[in-house]
Amino acid sequence: MERTDGSTHKVTFIEARMEAVAEEMRRDPKVITWGEDMRSGLMGFGGASLIDEFGAHRVFDPPISENAMVGVAVGVAALGYRPIVNLCVANFATYAFDQIVNQASRVRYLFGGQAASPLTVHIGMNTALAGGAHHTDRTYPMLMNVPGLKIVTPTTPRNARGLWKAAIRDDAPVIVYDRAMLSARKEEVPDDPDFVIPIGQAEIVREGTDVTLVSVVCRDETTRAAKKLAEVGISAEVIDPLSLVPLDIDTILASVEKTGRLVIADVANDTNSAASHIAALVADRGYRYLRAPIRRVCTPDVHIPHSRPLESVVFPTPARIVREVQTLVEASDALELVVR
Amino acid sequence: MERTDGSTHKVTFIEARMEAVAEEMRRDPKVITWGEDMRSGLMGFGGASLIDEFGAHRVFDPPISENAMVGVAVGVAALGYRPIVNLCVANFATYAFDQIVNQASRVRYLFGGQAASPLTVHIGMNTALAGGAHHTDRTYPMLMNVPGLKIVTPTTPRNARGLWKAAIRDDAPVIVYDRAMLSARKEEVPDDPDFVIPIGQAEIVREGTDVTLVSVVCRDETTRAAKKLAEVGISAEVIDPLSLVPLDIDTILASVEKTGRLVIADVANDTNSAASHIAALVADRGYRYLRAPIRRVCTPDVHIPHSRPLESVVFPTPARIVREVQTLVEASDALELVVR
Amino acid sequence: MSWSVSWREREWDKDLLLEMYRLMVRIRHFEDEGEVYLRRGDFSGPYHASIGQEAACVGPLVSLRGTDYVTGTHRSHGHQIAKGAPLKTLAAEIWGRRTGVCKGKGGSMHVADFSVGALGASALLGGAMGIATGAALAQKLDGTDGVVVCYFGDGVVNEGTFHETLNWAATWKLPVIFLCENNQYAVTMWYGDTTSVDVLSKRAVAYDIPGRTVDGMNALQLHHVCEEAIARARAGEGPSLIEAMTYRYKEHSTRLVMPTGVKKREGILRGYRESAEIEAWQQRDPIIVLAATIVGQEHASESELDRIEQEEIAQVRDAWQFAADSDWPDVEEIWTDTWPEPVQADKRVELI
Amino acid sequence: MSWSVSWREREWDKDLLLEMYRLMVRIRHFEDEGEVYLRRGDFSGPYHASIGQEAACVGPLVSLRGTDYVTGTHRSHGHQIAKGAPLKTLAAEIWGRRTGVCKGKGGSMHVADFSVGALGASALLGGAMGIATGAALAQKLDGTDGVVVCYFGDGVVNEGTFHETLNWAATWKLPVIFLCENNQYAVTMWYGDTTSVDVLSKRAVAYDIPGRTVDGMNALQLHHVCEEAIARARAGEGPSLIEAMTYRYKEHSTRLVMPTGVKKREGILRGYRESAEIEAWQQRDPIIVLAATIVGQEHASESELDRIEQEEIAQVRDAWQFAADSDWPDVEEIWTDTWPEPVQADKRVELI
Ligand SMILES: Cc1ncc(C[n+]2csc(CCOP(=O)(O)OP(=O)(O)O)c2C)c(N)n1
Ligand SMILES: Cc1ncc(C[n+]2csc(CCOP(=O)(O)OP(=O)(O)O)c2C)c(N)n1
Numbered sequence A, B: 001m002e003r004t005d006g007s008t009h010k011v012t013f014i015e016a017r018m019e020a021v022a023e024e025m026r027r028d029p030k031v032i033t034w035g036e037d038m039r040s041g042l043m044g045f046g047g048a049s050l051i052d053e054f055g056a057h058r059v060f061d062p063p064i065s066e067n068a069m070v071g072v073a074v075g076v077a078a079l080g081y082r083p084i085v086n087l088c089v090a091n092f093a094t095y096a097f098d099q100i101v102n103q104a105s106r107v108r109y110l111f112g113g114q115a116a117s118p119l120t121v122h123i124g125m126n127t128a129l130a131g132g133a134h135h136t137d138r139t140y141p142m143l144m145n146v147p148g149l150k151i152v153t154p155t156t157p158r159n160a161r162g163l164w165k166a167a168i169r170d171d172a173p174v175i176v177y178d179r180a181m182l183s184a185r186k187e188e189v190p191d192d193p194d195f196v197i198p199i200g201q202a203e204i205v206r207e208g209t210d211v212t213l214v215s216v217v218c219r220d221e222t223t224r225a226a227k228k229l230a231e232v233g234i235s236a237e238v239i240d241p242l243s244l245v246p247l248d249i250d251t252i253l254a255s256v257e258k259t260g261r262l263v264i265a266d267v268a269n270d271t272n273s274a275a276s277h278i279a280a281l282v283a284d285r286g287y288r289y290l291r292a293p294i295r296r297v298c299t300p301d302v303h304i305p306h307s308r309p310l311e312s313v314v315f316p317t318p319a320r321i322v323r324e325v326q327t328l329v330e331a332s333d334a335l336e337l338v339v340r
Numbered sequence C, D: 001m002s003w004s005v006s007w008r009e010r011e012w013d014k015d016l017l018l019e020m021y022r023l024m025v026r027i028r029h030f031e032d033e034g035e036v037y038l039r040r041g042d043f044s045g046p047y048h049a050s051i052g053q054e055a056a057c058v059g060p061l062v063s064l065r066g067t068d069y070v071t072g073t074h075r076s077h078g079h080q081i082a083k084g085a086p087l088k089t090l091a092a093e094i095w096g097r098r099t100g101v102c103k104g105k106g107g108s109m110h111v112a113d114f115s116v117g118a119l120g121a122s123a124l125l126g127g128a129m130g131i132a133t134g135a136a137l138a139q140k141l142d143g144t145d146g147v148v149v150c151y152f153g154d155g156v157v158n159e160g161t162f163h164e165t166l167n168w169a170a171t172w173k174l175p176v177i178f179l180c181e182n183n184q185y186a187v188t189m190w191y192g193d194t195t196s197v198d199v200l201s202k203r204a205v206a207y208d209i210p211g212r213t214v215d216g217m218n219a220l221q222l223h224h225v226c227e228e229a230i231a232r233a234r235a236g237e238g239p240s241l242i243e244a245m246t247y248r249y250k251e252h253s254t255r256l257v258m259p260t261g262v263k264k265r266e267g268i269l270r271g272y273r274e275s276a277e278i279e280a281w282q283q284r285d286p287i288i289v290l291a292a293t294i295v296g297q298e299h300a301s302e303s304e305l306d307r308i309e310q311e312e313i314a315q316v317r318d319a320w321q322f323a324a325d326s327d328w329p330d331v332e333e334i335w336t337d338t339w340p341e342p343v344q345a346d347k348r349v350e351l352i
């Protein structure tokens, strides 16, 4: 899909999102967007410049009514528009679960295909804000259970660019979940305005042979863990699913076939995390590849403390991932020694 | 916990719920309840007789405002009451996800233990109504991902009695999910007003040796499947978790240790179902017991059709469970033959 | 909003009157005929009839253009019909047939016919109000003078979504007519017991938009008031809130049986309305009221009206017969329309 | 609502005036002092100061009883203080210390002190309005004459929860005072751009309750109006909606830096308010206004007020020093309070 010249430019995560939105608005006059503080540009959508370029009728501050923000999007989408709604923070998004679950995801089905529902919803996640439990939710596992939604989780400027374009162009309602702490991360991204990362395609971030490390919205922590593991002689293959629905389970299975071991790191709460479902799929279709239990490194099932020293250890850390992998590899190596 | 005389009486599922609510209201004057059509008794809470006995100040029809129904419950609970809120149908309950997720589940934590949150929320599920996708949700997997909530799933009159009492007496917000199609099911239940089934305790419904069949909110289908399997010589152990949070994984693990095989039937949609999480737990802590892949029999990830012939096959059926188990047992037996 | 001429003084157009009459008897017979099959067990599902509320369906919608839109509720057969939806595919949809306008996937509570601008009903209260507001936004963005009529019941006025969408439409002056069918009850709950205002249209003040409560048993009055609201909306002056006072003759849904009389107990059920109340409203039957005006003002004779009714009865019979004769959908249909792409073969599970 | 005497004609009690003054300077200095530590990086988290809004915090709450309740917002340090919360545990909470009133688990946006009837703030808009309504229901069920003051900002009036809770409280005549601090903006959004009424208290009409917009920079006017609303609530006559017109001097949250001037662009940010506007409001500073009345009406001398201010500065310093000197919570605290029972040892994962 990339331009043959392969030229790139360097942008932050947040700029990658802003560029993708602006380019898609340029490409398709039916793309419109709203969300809190769009006009002042506060919420990382580049609203101020979008208004300058596209006009206040395509970019605006809505009333603070999250459920209607999505409901109105479903309506305008049914008549041919492609709205992008910024719900800003995962906790605010629960206010809109009615319209996401009951309308956005299912009008197409309910009406036998008469209604299209090509909306994109952005949901940000704070995990280092000391904001307390009302600003630190990570709710993608909840929406994964809802048929009809696609869910993507950009983790770098490059894949943010590719996934945002895919999301806006997709005819399904696509939820884009990302972590606010990535905002300032910089990376070269393709210039190509048609650089799209297909929804449902995982990325092998780092190859390895001893263990498959799937990283759900905690790519940095996982990559750092993999580097540490390399130092102690454990070769970890790191996979970033990028899309949670549809999930590229084949890439994960192929890796587990090679490594025989699976550890999944997931920034969501443990019970019914995305990690749970990935584990379930591998315990089914990849059972015969497994040489060890499947481990999950998630946020425990507790609310997020405000107090920084507590907050800073509650989400998955590289240290926890390393420890989990090390124990697993050592235990299963020992077991194999016994068995052999 | 049961009275020593062990006396029982026969009631329907819905009567078991109504009796439990009435008895707890009798026992504790702080128990109050509201929900749509409470007064007319339509929604299976026995509202009309509750009003006669306890008065209109303890039993009432609220405004139709699901989110406030839960919000008001959190407030009144913070001041010592024990409200029971009937949200009637899972889809209506998404209207209240803000207050369930953001307030009910976490005021205790947010305020460092100053606030108690002893509410009980009833969420019913329709799976045989031909009501279409707006009345057929099964959202417990979504709420399983929310720390601070307990979730129970009664499946018979007897366990409805025991779990309702446990829920009302518990100091956590407890969500009671049940299936409307069970309403008329009859069974003997203990007379004992203190018959309580502890939250977090699974029930072994039927013992078996070849495969563990965990049944999440589809006990009848699973039991019927187990009977069919017995006819073809497969001995299935059927476990009903009864509580999804906390989950009695130890009982499941002990069973898998014995049988070596696990199939989970779950009426929820496949992706991130309760079945996914149970599979994940067993793939971790029960890995060494497994002799075969872990299989899940769920509702596929599609919206529920109105049309009866379609609706009647979309949820897990005994036939599907049987087929899945049979294939699994045969394949793994064959595999073991090869290996041995 | 200052409505100029009163509906009484207005010179009514004969064709319009007969069209209203035709649509109203069509709705009544359609509902009745469908019930026969339902009660026989030929098809399944909740069935919420608009019998008694025909004027509220037809008055607002009869003069809309094909390019205007309507959104509905769980009780929306009548809205579909009033917006001009063909009866056959509607009946087939309610039945759950493959020939249904939604391929049998939606059913009675989710009827939609995009070909006539019916953007769909929501079986969840107020669920389509955001859609209506969004459709109105599309009209505005497209620069058309199209409007959207957004139906909801008295049971919706205390839902958050009512507030959010009325505020949004009002702030941006979107062309929506918020049409509350106040049939007095939400299932068994009288609106007065749960709602802080006695007259629902008073809530318009909170959005600085016109609000009006009208006799919803009188198609002409309602039509008259709606016409002005529609004109306002077309002119870019924003939404209105109209409350049509009406009544459902039958139970909330067809198969429900409730005791009559507020003190009456039967098993675990207690009644919520008196038969005297039902009878009083039936005295003002919207079809009889309209027929009386038409005949009284000599726009048409009783026999002309009879002929229309007979035509409609025949049409309705045909429609339900069409549904009866149609096939069920293929099980295959389970796998389409949840996502834009059908579920791929290797992702499907064997269901039967 | 017909307020009898005007606040101007009223004979004010000296002690009450001085108490208001004390609480207002306490809030101002508390906010200022905390910012110093925050800016130094001693503690983390969003910090929303009530500077400029002290009258809106104190006017409604100063005369409440210990058995009355208040619920708050993300900007609630001032509400806590006005309700009588001790400063040390409040400062420690904001800092995230083990000695915090919520054990450091809640932080600035979730302050609560049940011992003085402060039932907690919600960092989600309108999140505590249901709790306030429920607390009022508890008062009614208990048969007390206690009341609940429910704070929220202009940013909340278009949330569904605003509508649902006002309707509920109004229908059942629950003792809630819905207190809107209209400080003109929700972060960068001016309320007039997103809200369909120019005067927010007009929305009271939709609930058939009294509504009143008052000068929120004038503690006396606000107190006077609230007193009558509180009396109504105590007498079982139900809720009121009061809009206090006020202004936040600082940015939405302390560390945010926005351009000043609605046309000013800096990087991706654009300003949303003019410095002239800020200055105009500061001319009417609530503390100066109150001090002027106190001194002007000879209730106290300037030096008396000075003395009070010095006392408060000392108290506030002590409080933040207490926070500075306190320890962080044990990591153990992660495992308690999510459920009534602490997470059992065998269910915990090793975190560090
Ligand atoms: C969000 C939601 N809550 C509750 C229900 C259950 N319910 C179905 S119809 C109904 C009553 C609706 O009353 P009204 O809006 O007056 O419409 P009517 O049935 O009178 O036409 C209720 C409460 C629902 N469908 N959706
Ligand atoms: C449900 C929800 N949506 C959005 C936000 C983000 N947010 C935080 S404060 C704020 C503005 C609130 O404005 P207002 O209510 O006027 O209070 P103020 O900050 O002016 O005191 C917004 C939009 C939130 N916290 N919760």
Ligand SMILES: [Mg+2]
Pocket (backbone or CB within 6 Å): C153, C154, C155, C181, C182, C183, C184, C185, C186, C187
């Ligand atoms: Mg009604």
Ligand SMILES: [Mg+2]
Pocket (backbone or CB within 6 Å): D153, D154, D155, D181, D182, D183, D184, D185, D186, D187
């Ligand atoms: Mg504000």
